[in-house]
Amino acid sequence: MVFSAIVSSCSFDSLYIAACVAQANFIYAVLRPHENAKMNEFRMHTAKGLYYCAIALAEMSALSNYPWLPQLLGGQGIMTAPLPANNFPSYPQPSDITMLHKIFYIQFIYHAIETVVSTLPGNRTKPEMFLHHSVTIVLLLASYLTEQFTQGTIILLLHNAPDVTVCATKAFHALNLALPTLTFFASMLSAWMYFRIYLLAMYSWNVLTNPGTPSNRVSGILLFSLVGLHAWWFYLFVKMAFRFATGSGSQTKDMSQKVKPPSPSKAEENKDHMASLTISKED
Secondary structure (H helix, E strand, O other): OHHHHHHHHOOHHHHHHHHHHHHHHHHHHHHOOOOOHHHHHHHHHHHHHHHHHHHHHHHHHHHOOOOOOEHHHOOOEOOOOOOOHHHOOOOOOOOOOHHHHHHHHHHHHHHHHHHHHOOOOOOOOOHHHHHHHHHHHHHHHHHHHOOOHHHHHHHHHHHHHHHHHHHHHHHHHHOOOHHHHHHHHHHHHHHHHHHHHHHHHHHHHHHHHOOOOHHHHHHHHHHHHHHHHHHHHHHHHHHHHHHHHHOOOHHHHHHHOOOOOOOHHHHHHHHHHHHHHHHHHHO
């Protein structure tokens, strides 16, 4: 796996520094938008995509030594389920949680910025995005205060991994590059389904059915609200793909429809009508 090779060859600190630089670039893109709308969209999604890639790799590096982490997420676990139900969320916490603390700090800053950006005037972000980032901040604080850093970090990893393909799709779409846009869109659908719906639903179910504490049960409910949002967005993605394939989307119709000049007969009729009105006024 390519990501596992990158994680094994790079240290956590180098990946974390890369994430910090990418986040600073994203903040700069927010504060200094480009005059051209398409170029500004490309800058924003490129900065976010680099951040998601770097922070996801950093999270994999921080979690890769735990025996319960599945191999598909960069770990050494061989179980088919993400976590055994009778072992969540009570498995031992790591002795050194410095790396996980750093991940929580930078992720909290990022989601706080995204929450503010989603409320700015003229922003096209829908209320669902504001809800998503707000719930994520609440879950981050809950995991931090209850010292469930491994649980919180793996939930963040499940969110960040597919976002790399989402940002790549939007960045190439801003450049009007059809082939890479469609390629990353197809990979986005598969990554979204696996990480944000399948794996996150299994983790959320483990939290909800084996909470350990009442606060974890609330966290399980909040996690399932995110799964619901992800399922809704996935439906919109599929609907978008269907409209694009069938040419039934409004954007396709707008591009295919051209303004036709009036026919000569219609123009003559309008001219005769204006002449008659002029004559009647003179009379």
